[in-house]
Amino acid sequence: MEKRRDVRNLTFKLQDHNTGTVAYVLKGFVLIFLGFIIARIYSTPGSDLRERVSVTVNSFSDLPNHCESAQPIPATEFYNRQQRLADILHSLxxxxxxxxxxxxxxxxxxxxxxxxxxxxxxxxxxxxxxxxxxxxxxxxxxxxxxxxxxxxxxxxxxxxxxxxxxxxxxxxxxxxxxxxxxxxxxxxxxxxxxxxxxxxxxxxxxxxxxxxxHPDIKELRQRKSEAEISLLKCANEATLLAIRAVHKKMTIGMRESEARGMMSMALRAIGLENGGCLTLFGDNAALPHGSGTDRTLRESDFALFDCGGSLHGYMSDVTRTVALPPSKIPFEDLAIWMDVRTAQTMASRAAIAGAVAQDVDAEARLALQKYTAYFTHRLGHGIGLEGHETPYLRGGSLDIIKTGHTFSNEPGVYIEGKVGVRLEDCFYINANGQPVFLTENVGGQAFDPWNP
CATH class of the missing domain: 3.40.350.10 (Creatinase/prolidase N-terminal domain)
Structure with a gap:
């Protein structure tokens, strides 16, 4: 009992002598405890906190607002749309x-x-x-x-x-x-x-x-004006630049949720609203619209990003399948990537004014004929005020491509349990009836998996 009193008295004397030391020690224990908790959360798959911490670390505040000077559709263009609609209604x-x-x-x-x-x-x-x-x-x-x-x-x-x-x-x-x-x-x-x-x-x-x-009414919105094309260009350019910025900061061993959080930050920093990104690593990308498993990125993995955002109401849609500098991608997966890019190029060359939508879809499939069972979706969709809108590039469609039309061009190969590859750039049909990628001003198509 006397020893306990002595220890207690000694403790009180130490506290009286230097209460700051005790407070400092307690603060240290608190910080260590919090660090332990954060580490546990950070290592938990699907953790929102881990994603937020990662995003903070990988800030994109230095990414310039690519579309800062972009202007919304002017009132005069709305007046013109309304008048053209009135003319069509009267004619019908x-x-x-x-x-x-x-x-x-x-x-x-x-x-x-x-x-x-x-x-x-x-x-x-x-x-x-x-x-x-x-x-x-x-x-x-x-x-x-x-x-x-x-x-x-x-x-x-x-x-x-x-x-x-x-x-x-x-x-x-x-x-x-x-x-x-x-x-x-x-x-x-x-x-x-x-x-x-x-x-x-x-x-x-x-x-x-x-x-x-009536089809004549729907065509008004399908065929974009110069002002609409300008907004679509800027939105799609910004999306591709954001993907490239994230690609440069990726590391082997990171999780899908970390990369997804980085993409959200980059899309916001570059000036797009409602930005989001489907982010799939390795064989998770074999499900074209999969939700992922928050798996880590391995040296042998591709990473697929399917991203979009909006600019004054007009949408972007860009997909890249990428590898990192230290990646060791299997030769057969690289061959699939190159074949998908070839399919995208062939489809683009076929998509001229006057072409039939199903024929453009068929061109992409011709380039991927050895993967017929693994190219499971249509080639593309219209894009504008909606991310997916009419007309569509698909088998069975007899829609005629016209100037002002805008489409996605997104062939893909999906071998479940092994690999998924998709490349997507949207394009428009110019006044000369030729297809032009909306991302052309920032390089257009991906060059290879390391240069998206």
């Missing part, structure tokens, strides 16, 4: 085109799902051709819930005079909208509109012909 003897917030309403009226979220209460953009001096002019109505009308009137719709049609909670919104439409008419609907919107108008206008959008 149609009284209106109706769209929900989304890519089509964004194209004609700058109303996206970002500016107005979809709900069970419809807000609709209605474009009608009104005759003035025997010439059709675009008239825009917005059907809005009455209690939301003040917010609806804040929507930045480029038009001289938008007319708002309000419907109260106890009213049928489609019958209210029908009050500005002829009872016997032809009405074209946004293809992406939800089924209950279609049904609502068909019931409210039983004598009208309510139809999905």
């Amino acid at each position: 003897n149609a009284s209106a085109y109706i769209a929900e917030p989304g890519a089509n309403a964004q194209y004609f009226g700058n109303v996206s799902t970002t500016s107005w979220k979809l709900s069970e209460r419809p807000l609709l953009l209605i474009v009608s051709p009104i005759l003035e001096n025997d010439q059709p002019k675009a008239k825009i109505f917005v059907l809005t819930p009455s209690f939301e009308s003040s917010r609806a009137k804040l929507l930045p719709i480029p038009h001289d005079k938008v007319e708002y049609i309000e419907w109260t909670e106890d009213a049928n919104p489609y019958e209210v909208a029908a009050s500005v439409l002829p009872s016997r008419s032809k009405i074209y609907m946004d293809d992406a509109a939800r089924l209950f919107i279609f049904d609502g108008f068909r019931k409210a206008l039983p004598n009208a012909n309510v139809l999905p959008a």
Whole structure:
């Protein structure tokens, strides 16, 4: 007992003599404990904290904003789109085109799902051709819930005079909208509109012909203007530059989640919104849209990045399958990579104005005929306000390629349990009818796995 008192008294004396020393020691134990916890989390597959720590370490704050000078689509171009739509509606003897917030309403009226979220209460953009001096002019109505009308009137719709049609909670919104439409008419609907919107108008206008959008209407959005091409170029260039920046900082032994976090940081730093990246190492890439397993990168592995972001609403989509300087990629995997690149080149040469979409897809498959069973998806998709939009480069499609069209060109070989390779660059058809990669100004196609 006396010895315990002596030890206790000695401890008190030491604390009185130098309380700072005790505090310092305790602080050291706390830091060691926290370090242990972080290390455990960092070593756990799929850890969000580990990913955030990695992203912080691999900051891309020095990556310049590639699209800093890019401007959104000007009001004058919206006016032109609306007028062209009115001309087509008039030529088709149609009284209106109706769209929900989304890519089509964004194209004609700058109303996206970002500016107005979809709900069970419809807000609709209605474009009608009104005759003035025997010439059709675009008239825009917005059907809005009455209690939301003040917010609806804040929507930045480029038009001289938008007319708002309000419907109260106890009213049928489609019958209210029908009050500005002829009872016997032809009405074209946004293809992406939800089924209950279609049904609502068909019931409210039983004598009208309510139809999905006519091909001439859809072609307006499919064929891009110079301003749209400019935004798509910048977005896709920025995405490729971000992939290259991440590639330079990668190391053997890192995890998929680390590389994915680095890509998110790089895409944000370079000036894109809503950036994201499918990141797959080794045989995980054999599942074209796989979610990965957060495996580590080995010397014998390729790393596949399928990345995109948006710039003033216009999307990017770039895929690279890469190797690192110390990688030791098997010869047969390198041969697959080169064959995929050849397929991409052959498809690009075939994609001229006047070509049939299925024939372009077939060119890529010709280059990969020894991997027929492993090229499992279409060659490409349209791109613009949506990451995937019409028309598509696929077998069975008789769509004719035209100037202003934009597509992805993304052949791939996927051998499950072994390897996956995909290369993707988007391109547009210029005024001369020739394909031009949207990434051309920053080098275009990958040269080899080490030079993406």
